[in-house]
Amino acid sequence: MADAVPVARSPLAHLPEAAREMRDDLAVSLRERPLLGLLNLRLDAASEAAQRVKAALGFGLPGEPNRATGEGGRSALWLGPDEYLVVTEPGGEAALARSLAEALQDRGAVTDVSDGRTAIEIAGSRARDVLATGCSLDLHPRVFRAGQCAQSGLAKARIILHQIDDRPGYRVFVERSHAEYLWLWLMDAAAEYRAAT
Amino acid sequence: MLLIPCPWCGPREEGEFAPGGEGHIRRPEPQAASDQDWAEYLYYRTNPKGLHFERWVHAAGCRRWFNVARDTVTHEIRAVYKMSENRPEGL
Numbered sequence: 001m002a003d004a005v006p007v008a009r010s011p012l013a014h015l016p017e018a019a020r021e022m023r024d025d026l027a028v029s030l031r032e033r034p035l036l037g038l039l040n041l042r043l044d045a046a047s048e049a050a051q052r053v054k055a056a057l058g059f060g061l062p063g064e065p066n067r068a069t070g071e072g073g074r075s076a077l078w079l080g081p082d083e084y085l086v087v088t089e090p091g092g093e094a095a096l097a098r099s100l101a102e103a104l105q106d107r108g109a110v111t112d113v114s115d116g117r118t119a120i121e122i123a124g125s126r127a128r129d130v131l132a133t134g135c136s137l138d139l140h141p142r143v144f145r146a147g148q149c150a151q152s153g154l155a156k157a158r159i160i161l162h163q164i165d166d167r168p169g170y171r172v173f174v175e176r177s178h179a180e181y182l183w184l185w186l187m188d189a190a191a192e193y194r195a196a197t
Numbered sequence: 198m199l200l201i202p203c204p205w206c207g208p209r210e211e212g213e214f215a216p217g218g219e220g221h222i223r224r225p226e227p228q229a230a231s232d233q234d235w236a237e238y239l240y241y242r243t244n245p246k247g248l249h250f251e252r253w254v255h256a257a258g259c260r261r262w263f264n265v266a267r268d269t270v271t272h273e274i275r276a277v278y279k280m281s282e283n284r285p286e287g288l
Contacts, residue, residue: 065205065206065207065259066205066206066207079259080205080259080260080261081205081259081261083259136209136210136212136213137209150206150258151206151257151258151259152209152213152257152258153212153213153257158257
């Protein structure tokens with residue numbers, strides 16, 4: 001029997017194309033960013049290994065809690081005092097994991113967790129209101145701005161939220177078993193703002 | 198609903214946290230401890246009316262454990278400090 005070849009598949013792939021993207025509206029647009037490369041990185045941020053990781057990534061890890069750094073399609077999100085989520089373009093995770101492992105020289109750990117979550121991008125002038133419907137974080141721009149991230153809950157699903165720009169645009173990383181539920185919930189929560197414009 | 202200031206993440210709603218019971222409980226040396234000492238270590242808690250030192254974990258956030266000094270009557274959180282820090286004085 002031939003070996004089964006694993007195929008990466010978005011947890012929303014079974015939804016029709018039209019149902020996976022909602023970009024026709026300026027107030028709120030939603031789309032999935034499937035199959036992003038996700039690496040869990042554990043290391044002491046004050047160590048020499050962190051300097052080598054900076055060279056491997058091309059930018060430094062965030063120095064403050066709940067902040068994100070990034071450049072050219074890659075980003076690093078603070079998850080804990082010694083824990084980060086490195087996000088890269090689809091397919092780039094294996095090579096990046098190798099170069100990070102080399103940079104760590106056993107002074108930390110890098111784990112490919114790409115299959116665990118998918119990302120949903122929500123943007124537009126009312127995106128903040130849609131998220132606020134189901135999230136207890138204070139998302140007011142006075143408190144939560146582009147370049148910040150947080151782990152929290154959205155409509156009871158566990159999420160990692162990353163504000164990527166000032167539209168405002170957000171990336172919501174959700175565990176794949178909750179992805180369809182959260183997508184449908186977001187579509188429903190966004191409906192009232194779509195109707196209004 | 199409590200608003201708990203995680204030492205790493207700042208104020209977050211109570212639902213993101215899980216309580217871990219009383220803090221600052223020291224494990225006695227098993228060979229040297231009397232049965233009474235061991236029983237107190239395992240089962241006896243202070244259960245005060247008023248100021249209580251306890252542990253919480255930011256389960257839905259940064260997943261770190263930390264200490265909270267909370268008033269069990271008013272639910273006022275008087276102090277929050279990291280696991281590596283000593284009990285604050287003068288509360």
